Amino acid sequence: MKFIALIPARLQSERFPEKLLQDLNGKPVILRTYESVSATGVFDEVVVATGDEQIAEVILNGGGEVFVNRRAHPSGTDRIAEAAEHLEADIVVNIQGDEPFVSLDDMRRIRETFEADSEKQIDILSFCRPITRQDEFMNPDSVKVVTGPEGFALYFSRAPIPYPRDGRLRHACRHIGIYAFRRDVLRRVAQLPPSRLEQIEKLENLRFLENGYRIKILETRFPYAGIDTPEDLEKARKQWK
Numbered sequence: 487m488k489f490i491a492l493i494p495a496r497l498q499s500e501r502f503p504e505k506l507l508q509d510l511n512g513k514p515v516i517l518r519t520y521e522s523v524s525a526t527g528v529f530d531e532v533v534v535a536t537g538d539e540q541i542a543e544v545i546l547n548g549g550g551e552v553f554v555n556r557r558a559h560p561s562g563t564d565r566i567a568e569a570a571e572h573l574e575a576d577i578v579v580n581i582q583g584d585e586p587f588v589s590l591d592d593m594r595r596i597r598e599t600f601e602a603d604s605e606k607q608i609d610i611l612s613f614c615r616p617i618t619r620q621d622e623f624m625n626p627d628s629v630k631v632v633t634g635p636e637g638f639a640l641y642f643s644r645a646p647i648p649y650p651r652d653g654r655l656r657h658a659c660r661h662i663g664i665y666a667f668r669r670d671v672l673r674r675v676a677q678l679p680p681s682r683l684e685q686i687e688k689l690e691n692l693r694f695l696e697n698g699y700r701i702k703i704l705e706t707r708f709p710y711a712g713i714d715t716p717e718d719l720e721k722a723r724k725q726w727k
Contacts (some may be wrong), residue, residue: 487576489597490531491523492553492569494562495583497538501714506541506583508719511726515713516541517548518586518726524550528593529579535569541583561690563665567676570669576600578672580665582712586722589708596666599702609699610675611666612639612691613706614659623658629689631661631703639701642691659703661691662710671699 495516499505506516513521516534524532534545537555545552553569562580570578577600581588596611614631622628626644634640641647642661650656667675681696683689694701713719 487597487601488530488574489528489577489579489600490533490570490573490575491529491579491581492566492573493519493523493532493534493581493583494559494565495534495536495538495541496565497541499714502716502719505713505719507544508713510586510719511723513548514544515586515719515722516583517544517550519581519583519588520545520548520550522586522588523581523593526588526590526593528590528597531573531575533569533573534583535565537565563672563690564676567672570672575669578667578669580667582663584713585664585710586713587709587711587725589706589710592664592704592706592708595704599704600666600668606668607700608702609668609671610694610701612701612703613662613664613710614703615662615706615708615710617655617658617660620655622660623655629661629663631659632657633659633703637703639691639695639703641695642687642689644687644689659705661703662706663712664710665691675699 507514510518533551533553535553536542542552555568559565566580617623623646630647631642632640632647681693683692
């Protein structure tokens with residue numbers, strides 16, 4: 487099986503414009519992410535998918551590979567789907583451009599899980615991290631996921647789920663926005679219109695569930711930390727070694 491990582495990247499961001507070009511201890515955030523993903527050695531190819539010349543230039547000057555999107559896209563999934571049309575792959579892993587901290591073990595687990603799935607029960611794979619703090623559980627920016635006995639997602643929500651009627655916080659997991667798609671699944675989901683629940687919660691992953699795709703969720707303890715605000719960037723600078 488051929489595994490590739492695609493990193494969707496766009497210059498403008500509502501909360502933190504041009505965050506991907508911000509300096510993270512000597513290099514732009516997007517280049518740090520590209521290098522972190524490449525350094526895992528798990529992927530047969532790592533490509534940044536972007537429609538912005540400045541981002542493309544940063545990656546190319548850093549020795550990386552770029553796919554230039556020729557169409558405007560409403561989401562990162564649509565952006566990588568266009569790129570995947572032009573690349574050979576069995577599994578396409580979507581890693582956000584503002585996620586410079588990447589777990590080698592988790593990337594290996596993606597590969598191992600798909601290679602072991604001979605009956606192709608898994609359409610999409612993603613991660614979650616246990617929630618231990620009440621403030622994180624109640625925060626609508628913290629997307630929660632509930633899974634069934636075999637580890638497949640039942641629902642994603644900004645609401646606190648599963649709601650602990652007795653007040654004891656347990657079995658709560660925060661969704662981590664890394665997705666691994668079978669290539670044919672990626673092509674199909676990118677063609678789907680926004681779904682009813684997706685539009686209510688503003689969560690694209692609900693489109694996948696509503697259309698019957700099976701999303702395997704693996705638990706991780708890795709402290710993934712996306713850069714969404716200037717404060718996040720300062721934390722990343724302190725964490726980077």
